[in-house]
Amino acid sequence: MNAPSTRKPAIDLRRYRFVRAAVGVWMTGVIGFAFLRDIPSLEILEHTARNLYFHVPMWFTMMAAVIVAAYHSARYLATDDPVRDVRAEQAARVGFVFGLLGILTGIVWARFTWYVGQGIWWNFDPRQTMVAVFLLIYGAYFTLRSSIDEPTRRARVAAVYNLFAAATMPFLTYVVPRQMPSLHPGAEGSPAFSETDLAPVMRPIFYAAIIGFIVLFWVIYTQRVRTALLEEELEENPL
Amino acid sequence: MNWMHGAWAVFEKDVRLELRSRYAINMLLMFVLAALLLVLFALGQTPVSARVQAAVLWIVILFSGAVGLGRSFISEEERGTVLLLQLNTHGSMVYAGKLLFNFVLVLVLNLVAVAAFVVLLSVAVPLPGLLLTTLGLGALGLAGATTLLAAIIARTANRGPLLPVLLFPLLVPLLLSVVSATRAALPGGAGWAGAQDELLTLVGFAGVVITASVLLFDYVWND
Numbered sequence: 001m002n003a004p005s006t007r008k009p010a011i012d013l014r015r016y017r018f019v020r021a022a023v024g025v026w027m028t029g030v031i032g033f034a035f036l037r038d039i040p041s042l043e044i045l046e047h048t049a050r051n052l053y054f055h056v057p058m059w060f061t062m063m064a065a066v067i068v069a070a071y072h073s074a075r076y077l078a079t080d081d082p083v084r085d086v087r088a089e090q091a092a093r094v095g096f097v098f099g100l101l102g103i104l105t106g107i108v109w110a111r112f113t114w115y116v117g118q119g120i121w122w123n124f125d126p127r128q129t130m131v132a133v134f135l136l137i138y139g140a141y142f143t144l145r146s147s148i149d150e151p152t153r154r155a156r157v158a159a160v161y162n163l164f165a166a167a168t169m170p171f172l173t174y175v176v177p178r179q180m181p182s183l184h185p186g187a188e189g190s191p192a193f194s195e196t197d198l199a200p201v202m203r204p205i206f207y208a209a210i211i212g213f214i215v216l217f218w219v220i221y222t223q224r225v226r227t228a229l230l231e232e233e234l235e236e237n238p239l
Numbered sequence: 240m241n242w243m244h245g246a247w248a249v250f251e252k253d254v255r256l257e258l259r260s261r262y263a264i265n266m267l268l269m270f271v272l273a274a275l276l277l278v279l280f281a282l283g284q285t286p287v288s289a290r291v292q293a294a295v296l297w298i299v300i301l302f303s304g305a306v307g308l309g310r311s312f313i314s315e316e317e318r319g320t321v322l323l324l325q326l327n328t329h330g331s332m333v334y335a336g337k338l339l340f341n342f343v344l345v346l347v348l349n350l351v352a353v354a355a356f357v358v359l360l361s362v363a364v365p366l367p368g369l370l371l372t373t374l375g376l377g378a379l380g381l382a383g384a385t386t387l388l389a390a391i392i393a394r395t396a397n398r399g400p401l402l403p404v405l406l407f408p409l410l411v412p413l414l415l416s417v418v419s420a421t422r423a424a425l426p427g428g429a430g431w432a433g434a435q436d437e438l439l440t441l442v443g444f445a446g447v448v449i450t451a452s453v454l455l456f457d458y459v460w461n462d
Contacts, residue, residue, distance in 0.1 A: 077458050136408035143404055147395040153462060157394050160455045161405065164387060167451035168444070171412035175440055 016222070023215045030209045039202055051109045053205055057213040058102030062134070063173075064214050065095025068221070070166040073159035083229070085155035088162060089145065090224040094217055096138045103131055126177040133172055137165045242335075245328045249336025253311070254343075263344060267307040271352045274299045279359055287360070289428060293421035296356050297414060301381070301407070303352075304345055308385040309402040311337050312393035330457040334386065338449070341382040341389075349374040362425060369424040369431055376441035377417040383445050384409055387452040390459045409448075416440040 034053040041047075069091040076084035106128060111121050122128070144161055148154035257263055278295050287295075315321050324333055353374060357364060364370055385406060392401045416437040423434035 077455075130411075133408050133411045140405045140408055144391070144395065144401065147397065147401055149396065153394060156458055156462070157391050160387075160458050161391055164448075164451050164455055165409060167447050168384075168409050168412065171440070171444060171447070175443070176412050176415055 019215070020219050023212065023219055026208070027212045027216060030205060030212045033205050034209065037201070037205065048109055048113055049202070051105055052202065053209040055102060055105040055109055056206070057210045058098050058105065059131075060210050061213045061217045062095050062099040062102060062131075065091050065098060065217060065221070066134075066166065066169065069095060069162060073162040073166075076155060076159045077163070080152075082151070082155060083225075085159065086228045086232075087225055088159065090228060091221055092138055092141060092162070094221045094224065096135065096142075098213075098217060099131060099135050099138070103128070103135070106131075130172040130177060134169070137169075141165065242329070242332060245332035246335035246339070249324070249328065249333055250339045253336065253340040256314075257340075257344075263307050263310055264347070267303050267344065267348045268351055270303040270306055271299055271348060272355060274302065275352070275355050275359060289422050289425040290418075292356075292360060292362055292425065293418045296352060296421065297377070297418050300345075300349060300352050300377075301410060301414065302403070303348060304381050304385060305403040305406050307348070308341050308344065308382070309389050309392060311341060311386065312390045316393050325461065330460040331453060333460065334390075334453060334456040337389075338382060338386045338452075341386050342378060345378040345382045346375065349378050364424060365426055366424040366428070366430060369434060370421065372438065373417060373420040373424065373434070373441070376438065376445060377413065379445040380413045380417075380441060380448060381410070383448040383452060384413070387448075387456060387459070390456065394459060394462065412440065413444050416444070 030053065034050055039047070039049055069088045072084045072088035072091060075081070076088060107121055110123070110125070110128070115121075115123065141158065141162055145154055145158050148157060275295075278299070315324065353370065356362065385402075388402060388405050388409075391405065395401055420434040420437040420441070423429040423431075423437070428434075
């Protein structure tokens with residue numbers, strides 16, 4: 001006999017589908033505008049400036065994922081609720097993919113602007129290197145998870161490692177990049193864009209892209225959490 | 240039991256066990272000397288810039304630390320003394336005792352590594368005070384980060400080789416600061432004034448990892 005599912009869906013599915021459809025439409029609009037709208041043409045940068053709409057939101061999204069993962073790890077340690085562990089893991093996984101995409105868009109962008117004519121793909125730019133370290137940290141987190149079989153112990157140890165790593169991350173994002181020369185905007189002090197870094201015409205699309213990618217992250221992440229929970233349930237009560 | 244007393248008792252126990260077998264200290268020293276000699280053979284007679292010298296020194300120290308310090312909690316699991324410690328002491332005392340022991344171990348390791356490095360590579364050190372400060376702060380950050388991770392890997396299935404994987408990404412800020420501070424102490428370096436930022440970063444890093452470890456240690460220890 002199959003036990004009926006006792007877990008209620010955590011959210012209103014109709015509203016969820018609406019958000020999912022809305023983010024699809026929104027991102028289509030962002031991508032369309034990003035490629036088609038006129039932008040000021042600067043030397044060297046030319047049309048590669050459009051990469052701003054994709055490259056930079058990846059970092060915002062990855063930072064959001066890092067915060068979500070750390071939050072759920074902390075809640076796991078406080079409550080011992082297994083759902084928190086699933087949430088932390090899936091946030092880290094989706095954030096990892098966004099980080100990877102960010103680094104790829106960054107490499108290609110740098111190759112054809114900063115290092116044009118030199119043929120360099122990778123250079124010791126502090127932000128680039130620090131983000132590679134972020135990816136290494138999450139790689140270590142996944143490796144740690146796969147090395148423990150017992151679920152409660154795995155959840156607890158992984159949560160501790162995630163929080164410990166999150167405690168050292170401000171050094172990677174804020175302290176070290178300011179001690180080294182960088183070609184990124186914001187290397188002179190504040191990491192935010194100054195008035196001259198971003199043309200007014202690009203701002204609305206840029207902000208729309210940030211919102212769109214973060215909501216897209218939320219949709220993929222919650223979707224994966226639901227899948228993981230269903231898989232767990234199927235393992236316990238096979239159909 | 241009073242807290243200082245408990246932490247000191249854990250430290251004393253570890254020192255006594257270490258002096259009985261001398262396993263960790265022998266392994267660390269052999270590792271450092273072997274690695275430095277390998278580097279020397281690989282470099283041959285080529286003169287090396289101060290930057291490369293500092294980088295080589297710290298890479299060797301970090302690797303030997305990652306190899307040697309992982310033992311501190313695995314040995315408790317192997318001897319079956321975890322329950323005994325859990326019953327008789329509080330988690331924070333165990334952490335403090337182990338941290339102190341690891342700190343002393345790394346400090347000894349650092350001093351030996353630097354001595355060997357200065358003699359073998361014939362490096363002149365115009366600012367020994369700055370170098371010693373860097374070594375001390377680097378040892379504190381390294382021991383602080385490694386102690387919690389050693390407790391973590393003692394909980395995993397195949398304990399040994401995981402520590403470097405978990406440790407190295409976290410140590411990147413430490414490595415960068417420590418290498419530039421060491422470079423400042425070598426000939427042609429920037430001196431105390433130039434190493435100020437790096438030393439402050441090291442203090443901050445050690446503070447962050449030790450605080451985070453104190454907060455998180457109980458969750459790993461009381462399984």
